[in-house]
Amino acid sequence: MSEEPELFLSSFRVECTEQKPKGRLVQCERRTDPIEAWARITDYANNRGRFYEENHLEEWVAWCPQSIFPDDRVLVLASQNYAHLPEKIDLLVLDPAWRFSVVEAKIGNVAKSGGTPAYQIHMNQMRRYVDFLRSYLHPFPGRLTQYYRRFSERFHGQPRLLEEDLQRTFGADFLGPQRTNPFQEVYLAHNFDDHAVRYFKSQTVTPLDSIRLVYFRFDPADAYIEFRERLLC
Numbered sequence: 001m002s003e004e005p006e007l008f009l010s011s012f013r014v015e016c017t018e019q020k021p022k023g024r025l026v027q028c029e030r031r032t033d034p035i036e037a038w039a040r041i042t043d044y045a046n047n048r049g050r051f052y053e054e055n056h057l058e059e060w061v062a063w064c065p066q067s068i069f070p071d072d073r074v075l076v077l078a079s080q081n082y083a084h085l086p087e088k089i090d091l092l093v094l095d096p097a098w099r100f101s102v103v104e105a106k107i108g109n110v111a112k113s114g115g116t117p118a119y120q121i122h123m124n125q126m127r128r129y130v131d132f133l134r135s136y137l138h139p140f141p142g143r144l145t146q147y148y149r150r151f152s153e154r155f156h157g158q159p160r161l162l163e164e165d166l167q168r169t170f171g172a173d174f175l176g177p178q179r180t181n182p183f184q185e186v187y188l189a190h191n192f193d194d195h196a197v198r199y200f201k202s203q204t205v206t207p208l209d210s211i212r213l214v215y216f217r218f219d220p221a222d223a224y225i226e227f228r229e230r231l232l233c
Contacts, residue, residue, distance in 0.1 A: 011226040025064040041218040054107040082154040101184040111193040118196035182208035
């Protein structure tokens, strides 16, 4: 286990209903009692008998982005569970600083063995997604307007206008002259081994861009899940 500093982000219980068979995150207090061993979430089914899958994790974060962005107002712009961009990006999120966060979710480990290798997820997926978005999103928000109507119709149940949602989320003054958009690579997984942490620490990004490693812990006894961040400092 890496000894890199960690940051607690949020804690929830996964609640499954007829309307939300994949589950939703219901905020709860952080556990203070010690847990002997955290579970591998894919070994368990929810209370409706469905085993947890990667698209469930994507769904939870899409409907509750505060789980991994606890300190920011954010707007989910895209989710491959609802409408595909030309690249199959798990989640695309925007914050008030006009920073695009590209979320790549893995329900297993990012690890040299027994998981997805860090190099593979970084070079074969994330780098390709970010390179694509740098050109595809320009100019923003106009370039994403049609996609957002399709996405929002499936996500919210009715088509919505991107400019209105941006102003509703960030304020009437949010839209203005086109800005330089920093990109944040957000890797979400069950865990990152020492090799993965060292790999991501060694990667260089532009001064405006950044990398985050977010992982989760799960207790099947009451479907408790908490999100933490391994800090790359």
